[in-house]
Structures are given as C-alpha cells and as structure tokens.
Amino acid sequence: MSHAADFPYPVPEPGTEPFWEGCNAERLLMQRCNACRKLRWHPAPLCIWCQHEEHEWVPVSGRGRIHTWTVITHPVHPAAVDHVPYVVVEVALDEQSDLRMVSNLVDCDPVDIVMDAAVEVCFRRHASGQKLPVFRLVHRNT
Numbered sequence: 001m002s003h004a005a006d007f008p009y010p011v012p013e014p015g016t017e018p019f020w021e022g023c024n025a026e027r028l029l030m031q032r033c034n035a036c037r038k039l040r041w042h043p044a045p046l047c048i049w050c051q052h053e054e055h056e057w058v059p060v061s062g063r064g065r066i067h068t069w070t071v072i073t074h075p076v077h078p079a080a081v082d083h084v085p086y087v088v089v090e091v092a093l094d095e096q097s098d099l100r101m102v103s104n105l106v107d108c109d110p111v112d113i114v115m116d117a118a119v120e121v122c123f124r125r126h127a128s129g130q131k132l133p134v135f136r137l138v139h140r141n142t
C-alpha cells in the first residue's frame, strides 16, 4: 500500500536518545529520579516530582491499564487517511500509579475497549526506521 505521506515521528533530542534506542531494542525505558526514586514520562531534564537533576534510565515492564482513550475518526494528517479510525490511549503503567504514557492502542476493535483494561507495549517500525512504542490489549486475571 502506498501512502501520500508518512506520519511524523518524534526526532530524538539531546537527553532522549536512550529512550529511542531502547525502543529500537524493543525495551521500554523510563527516567527514574535519583533523589525521590519516582519514574517519569515523558523524558525531561528535571524530575517532574521534585525538580532534581540526576536520573537513571531503567526498563519498565510495558504493562499497564487503560486510563483513558479516544477514537480518531477524522484524519488530521495526510498520513492518517488510510489509518482512521485509530485509537489514542493514555496508559497507567503498572510500576507506578501516576506513571502515564500517551500512545496508540493497536490491533483492536474500538468497541472492545473498556476503562482499566490490561494492555502491554509492543513496537512498530516507522517508515524512518525508528521503532515506536504502542500498546495492545492483553487478557490477564490480575
């Protein structure tokens, strides 16, 4: 299938390279503050909780639950014409209740989405070659 355009994607900036390299290795990495030890999304030079400067990159499970979502039915970019409807989701990651990440929910019918549904990360390659983290529904008992 040919597309009139490709979706834009985030250009790695200084300080975010570990995140994007992690995606290319299909690992979801988050910054963890060296002072308060909280994880944060998205990458930032200062801790969003305590403003401390030092952090380390740590892998997270990529598992979480749907906090909220929306179904995009109107293409807002030429590349989206062949992709609507698609789902934008905010995931509350399992590691920390206030660690939330915005992404796409893939491989599902929007009518099957419910609040608090379990999801897990997977990675899709953008036309540029960069892999992007997206989520899919999973079925688990906990």
Ligand SMILES: [Zn+2]
Pocket (backbone or CB within 6 Å): 033, 034, 035, 036, 037, 038, 047, 048, 049, 050, 051, 052
């Ligand atoms: Zn902190």
